[in-house]
Every structure is written in C-alpha cells, then in structure tokens.
Amino acid sequence: MTALSKKITAAIGVSLSAAITTGCASTDADRAGAPSASDNGARQGSPTYADGEFEAEGWYGNLPSSIGVTVTLADDRITAVKVTPHATDKTSLVLQKRFAAAVPRLVVGKDIDSVRLDRVAGNSGTPKGFNDALARIKAEASS
DSSP: OOHHHHHHHHHHHHHHHHHHHHTOHHHHHHHHTOOOTTOOSSOSSSOSSOOEEEEEEEEETTTTEEEEEEEEEETTEEEEEEEEEOOOSHHHHHHHHHHHHHHHHHHTTSBGGGOOOOOBTTBSSHHHHHHHHHHHHHHHHHO
16 A cells, blocks of 8 residues: 555545544535425426436636536436546545545436535535536536
C-alpha cells in the first residue's frame, strides 16, 4: 500500500468514524437524493420530460473539474444513471469514483425534479458537477 493510499484510507476512516459518532452516516446519503415533500410518488398529469437516455457534462470547482452523467428517464423518473469520472489527479479520481458508485442508490426511482445532491460519499465538489449535468439534461429532455 502506497503512502498516498494509506493517507486516503485513514482519511476515509476518520470521516466515517466522525459521521457515525455524530449520527450523520445515513443522513448524508438519505438527504442527498431524498424526494421533496411534493413528490408523493405519482406525478399529476402528463410528464414534463421526454423519456429516453440523456448525457451531459457537469462542471464544478475552481480549476474547473468535470464528470460525465448519463440518465435514463421514464415518466419523469430516473430509471438508470451512470457517472463517468474525468479526474486525472489520483485523489480527485478516488473521490469521483466513490461518488459514482454511490449515486445510483440515491437517485434511481426518484422524480428528476426532486433530485439535488449535496454531499455524497464524503464528497462535496462532485455533487455540484452532478447537479450541473442534471440541469443540462433536464433542459435537453424538456425541449
């Protein structure tokens, strides 16, 4: 195990330990993709967005960084999602990969309008890129 791997593993352990100690372990993921109060599981009227598969780049950060997002929609619900990391820096790539692995369980089955990610898998930057990509996808799917 390299020194960088050990540092990342230690940081993950400390973050997870702190989250469990403060009672935030499940709320980080649960809050991130939770449907809004108005999302009662069934949309009234006809769908707002076209069904199909949509792709967009999501941008975030000062450098800037990006991720690829592919979403499949049916009746305004996300039925599938894929996040493609684009980072070249090893630390950023690890964070993007953890984020990509966590996203499907947070958003699949949700109404696209109720999804807004905040902090996922210890990551606060990449969710901003996901939200940016989702906004682009919504614009494309509504035209």
